[in-house]
Amino acid sequence: MPPTDPIPDTTMAITATPATPSAPPSAAYDAILEGFAARIRQAAEAGTPLRIEGGGSKNFYGGPLHGEVLSTAAYRGVIAYEPTELVITARAGTPLAEIETVLAERQQMLAFEPPRFSPTSTIGGVVAAGLSGPRRLQAGAVRDFVLGTRIIDGQGRILTFGGQVMKNVAGYDVSRVMAGSLGTLGLIAEVSLKVLPVPVAEATLRFACDPAEGIVRVNRWGGQPLPISATAWHGGALWVRLSGAEAAVAAARAVLGGEAVDDGAGRALWQALRDQTHAFFASADAAGTPLWRLSVPSTAQPLDLPGETLVEWGGALRWLAADLPADKVRTTVLAAGGHATLYRAGDEAKVRAGGAFQPLSPAMAALNRNLKREFDPKGVFGPGRLYPDF
Amino acid sequence: MSHDNAPPPLRPAPDYAGADRDFARDAAARAALFARLGAALPEGSLMVEAEDLRPYECDGLSAYRQVPMAVALPADEAQVAAVLAICHELEVPVVARGAGTGLSGGALPHAHGVVLSLARMKQILSMDATSRTAVVQPGVRNLAISEAAASLGLYYAPDPSSQIACTIGGNVAENSGGVHCLKYGLTVHNVLKVRGVTISGEVVEFGSAALDAPGYDLLALMIGSEGMLAVVTEVTVRLTPKPQLAQVVMASFDDVNKAGDAVAAIIAAGIIPAGLEMMDKPATLAVEPFVNAGYDLEAEAILLCESDGTPEEVAEEIARVKTVLDRCGARAMAVSRSEEERLKFWAGRKAAFPAVGRISPDYYCMDGTIPRKRLAEMLTAIAALSQKYGLRCANVFHAGDGNLHPLIMFDANEPGELERAEAFGAEILEKSVEFGGSITGEHGVGAEKINQMCVQFNRDERDFFFAVKRAFDKRGLLNPGKAIPTLHRCAEYGRMRVSFGQMPFPDLPRF
Numbered sequence: 001m002p003p004t005d006p007i008p009d010t011t012m013a014i015t016a017t018p019a020t021p022s023a024p025p026s027a028a029y030d031a032i033l034e035g036f037a038a039r040i041r042q043a044a045e046a047g048t049p050l051r052i053e054g055g056g057s058k059n060f061y062g063g064p065l066h067g068e069v070l071s072t073a074a075y076r077g078v079i080a081y082e083p084t085e086l087v088i089t090a091r092a093g094t095p096l097a098e099i100e101t102v103l104a105e106r107q108q109m110l111a112f113e114p115p116r117f118s119p120t121s122t123i124g125g126v127v128a129a130g131l132s133g134p135r136r137l138q139a140g141a142v143r144d145f146v147l148g149t150r151i152i153d154g155q156g157r158i159l160t161f162g163g164q165v166m167k168n169v170a171g172y173d174v175s176r177v178m179a180g181s182l183g184t185l186g187l188i189a190e191v192s193l194k195v196l197p198v199p200v201a202e203a204t205l206r207f208a209c210d211p212a213e214g215i216v217r218v219n220r221w222g223g224q225p226l227p228i229s230a231t232a233w234h235g236g237a238l239w240v241r242l243s244g245a246e247a248a249v250a251a252a253r254a255v256l257g258g259e260a261v262d263d264g265a266g267r268a269l270w271q272a273l274r275d276q277t278h279a280f281f282a283s284a285d286a287a288g289t290p291l292w293r294l295s296v297p298s299t300a301q302p303l304d305l306p307g308e309t310l311v312e313w314g315g316a317l318r319w320l321a322a323d324l325p326a327d328k329v330r331t332t333v334l335a336a337g338g339h340a341t342l343y344r345a346g347d348e349a350k351v352r353a354g355g356a357f358q359p360l361s362p363a364m365a366a367l368n369r370n371l372k373r374e375f376d377p378k379g380v381f382g383p384g385r386l387y388p389d390f
Numbered sequence: 391m392s393h394d395n396a397p398p399p400l401r402p403a404p405d406y407a408g409a410d411r412d413f414a415r416d417a418a419a420r421a422a423l424f425a426r427l428g429a430a431l432p433e434g435s436l437m438v439e440a441e442d443l444r445p446y447e448c449d450g451l452s453a454y455r456q457v458p459m460a461v462a463l464p465a466d467e468a469q470v471a472a473v474l475a476i477c478h479e480l481e482v483p484v485v486a487r488g489a490g491t492g493l494s495g496g497a498l499p500h501a502h503g504v505v506l507s508l509a510r511m512k513q514i515l516s517m518d519a520t521s522r523t524a525v526v527q528p529g530v531r532n533l534a535i536s537e538a539a540a541s542l543g544l545y546y547a548p549d550p551s552s553q554i555a556c557t558i559g560g561n562v563a564e565n566s567g568g569v570h571c572l573k574y575g576l577t578v579h580n581v582l583k584v585r586g587v588t589i590s591g592e593v594v595e596f597g598s599a600a601l602d603a604p605g606y607d608l609l610a611l612m613i614g615s616e617g618m619l620a621v622v623t624e625v626t627v628r629l630t631p632k633p634q635l636a637q638v639v640m641a642s643f644d645d646v647n648k649a650g651d652a653v654a655a656i657i658a659a660g661i662i663p664a665g666l667e668m669m670d671k672p673a674t675l676a677v678e679p680f681v682n683a684g685y686d687l688e689a690e691a692i693l694l695c696e697s698d699g700t701p702e703e704v705a706e707e708i709a710r711v712k713t714v715l716d717r718c719g720a721r722a723m724a725v726s727r728s729e730e731e732r733l734k735f736w737a738g739r740k741a742a743f744p745a746v747g748r749i750s751p752d753y754y755c756m757d758g759t760i761p762r763k764r765l766a767e768m769l770t771a772i773a774a775l776s777q778k779y780g781l782r783c784a785n786v787f788h789a790g791d792g793n794l795h796p797l798i799m800f801d802a803n804e805p806g807e808l809e810r811a812e813a814f815g816a817e818i819l820e821k822s823v824e825f826g827g828s829i830t831g832e833h834g835v836g837a838e839k840i841n842q843m844c845v846q847f848n849r850d851e852r853d854f855f856f857a858v859k860r861a862f863d864k865r866g867l868l869n870p871g872k873a874i875p876t877l878h879r880c881a882e883y884g885r886m887r888v889s890f891g892q893m894p895f896p897d898l899p900r901f
Binding site for chain 1: 518519520521522542543544564565567571572575576578579588592593594595598599600601602603604605606607608610611613614615619631632633634654655657658660661662699700702703705706707759760761762763788790791792793826827828829830831832833834835839843846847850851854855857858859860861862873874
């Protein structure tokens with residue numbers, strides 16, 4: 001089939017075999033999984049905490065690390081990929097890069113654009129961290145794409161929830177809760193994710209404006225049927241990415257105006273934002289300035305907090321590089337209707353801040369603790385990673 | 391206790407781990423409970439007399455009936471909290487209820503419990519064009535949100551077939567879908583925040599006005615939890631800009647396999663249609679005389695593929711869809727030329743349930759989900775089962791989502807037909823699980839599919855569901871006996887039937 005054919009004939013489903021030539025057969029994978037379960041049962045008995053790790057590329061995220069490493073890296077490989085079902089199922093230790101390569105061959109993608117911090121990043125880590133990239137604005141977050149999981153709970157039981165189908169309301173939606181749980185509820189052994197086609201066309205536009213104007217514009221555009229897939233405001237300019245059918249992107253460019261950004265430069269920009277290698281992140285990192293991730297209603301005014309700012313997700317995600325008292329940041333963000341995460345900072349700073357994440361209301365904290373206790377009665381998984389008290 | 395004309399109560403035994411105190415045997419305790427509930431509610435908001443309770447004895451699944459001990463109609467969140475706190479203290483089961491349109495018996499009352507109707511909490515509290523959100527009370531009807539948002543050029547995307555009557559609180563409980571899920575998502579993808587009250591009477595907020603919230607994603611757990619974790623008192627929904635145009639392609643095939651392959655080919659071509667529906671020949675034959683939609687009566691299967699967006703986008707997508715369908719061997723194709731014609735093409739699909747109800751005295755509606763690629767196999771299996779049981783079956787299919795609604799036709803007055811229909815349906819659900827799918831795509835487990843949960847989940851997994859339940863409701867008082875079967879329950883295996891003539895909402899479209 002010529003590459004110019006607009007309708008690739010990819011109806012044939014593939015069942016992928018593990019990528020590494022030395023990969024063990026299926027029975028060996030069962031043994032690995034049983035090994036994980038046994039290790040968890042031993043840890044529960046001995047009262048020694050475990051820290052589940054994929055590629056270790058997100059060890060910076062969340063509270064200080066405790067416990068022996070339980071690596072999922074050996075439990076890897078795509079189990080099934082059905083382009084026509086829009087579903088991929090993979091073992092937790094499968095490198096994100098491998099998944100993205102397999103999907104790209106069929107012009108499909110993980111639409112939530114998880115950050116790729118390292119070639120070692122695994123799909124299990126992607127789900128456990130629950131971090132999404134620029135396209136989250138249009139497509140949704142990690143949790144929106146989780147269809148099913150196989151997990152190991154704190155008692156070493158191997159359990160399957162959800163499945164490989166789009167609609168499934170049998171039982172509680174345990175799979176989605178695993179997204180963003182930072183390995184504190186259980187070991188994600190396998191995950192099924194909904195995938196989407198790569199957009200036919202993309203274009204990037206630039207507008208010179210201050211942050212307040214940028215926030216007003218992206219919210220106004222959000223109420224119109226425009227194919228905006230990502231936005232970013234930084235350093236006096238607003239960037240907007242359009243994604244969709246050729247005709248839709250062309251029509252939206254005409255409506256929005258602005259300055260057209262060269263395709264290559266546009267792609268590089270969104271990639272740098274996605275992988276958090278953009279100059280904003282790099283300079284905060286180089287200067288050792290704490291990085292806050294502020295999640296607020298998209299219409300919130302620019303926050304009254306000094307520091308370097310990057311605004312994404314149509315105004316709903318505000319990055320702040322600033323060395324400020326945690327209380328001040330949290331109070332300001334809470335007043336705006338959001339929550340603040342001390343995203344990148346030293347352990348000491350996180351401890352001083354009372355933890356990486358915004359404290360919960362007493363009622364919500366109780367429900368979180370109750371759930372943790374039911375998933376992991378002996379407190380084996382990543383104590384302190386999500387909240388200092390569990 | 392059962393209704394004179396109703397079938398015998400098929401509801402699951404109240405074998406849930408929670409307390410089950412029979413207040414009927416203790417008049418003093420009963421009077422004390424009613425006094426406390428009455429004091430917590432405005433005048434006329436607590437019903438305890440048999441004639442007042444009767445309308446609440448079932449939801450959209452009328453085969454299961456149970457009159458509750460009492461019905462409470464709170465007007466606000468504080469009253470919801472007060473009722474729950476009292477019931478928690480006295481260990482009284484509580485079943486929350488919206489419009490009562492659910493098809494799985496999720497709002498079936500508990501004999502010794504209180505039905506908590508959210509029908510009086512039906513205010514749209516705010517609607518904001520800039521943030522594209524609406525804050526609504528649980529008793530607001532699904533369609534009312536879209537109607538109120540229309541002047542802003544916005545709508546609420548999930549559109550379950552009962553949307554003119556069903557409420558947003560019930561949609562949250564069931565994680566309701568609709569015909570546009572593949573592109574626009576389910577309830578879980580379109581709700582930002584749920585305010586609710588736990589069984590102990592505490593107000594909690596799941597999610598937030600931002601795109602995410604700290605802690606575990608309990609919002610995801612709440613949605614689809616069938617009223618078993620907390621009672622919804624307020625919902626913040628995301629509104630979607632209305633597309634400028636929608637058009638539908640109707641294609642007919644002389645082979646269901648070809649139609650199934652066409653569905654896969656559309657997806658493989660990188661197209662996510664706004665709607666993608668399929669009907670087999672028995673379904674089109676039932677429907678066409680009823681609605682005159684212009685369906686090809688010689689076709690073995692008909693596909694409806696909808697595209698929405700800007701006029702340019704729709705034109706481009708429709709052209710691509712037609713190319714794919716042509717390549718897949720469609721014997722005829724038509725594209726709607728007007729909004730009127732689009733609605734006409736859809737009319738037949740949306741009338742499938744009542745149309746089948748017209749040609750058969752009774753029918754039994756299934757709600758299995760399968761991977762799309764198993765569609766042809768499933769239809770072949772259903773055809774064989776149809777032969778085996780000697781019963782006709784029409785198939786309508788949310789093809790884009792892999793959600794199949796086989797309608798098994800039978801006559802309850804013919805000895806043995808009901809039993810054959812039930813056995814037929816059971817085999818279809820078991821096949822759904824075998825093919826890697828689910829026993830329910832969108833109707834929920836409720837009381838109806840409690841037994842089939844034993845097939846889809848093993849003992850450890852079912853125990854785990856109880857653990858999740860315990861985290862929210864230790865005493866097991868919220869909607870006890872629903873959704874998750876006990877070990878004891880799994881030893882039994884029952885079935886249900888839907889008899890069209892007995893459906894409490896005969897005018898509601900069901901698809």
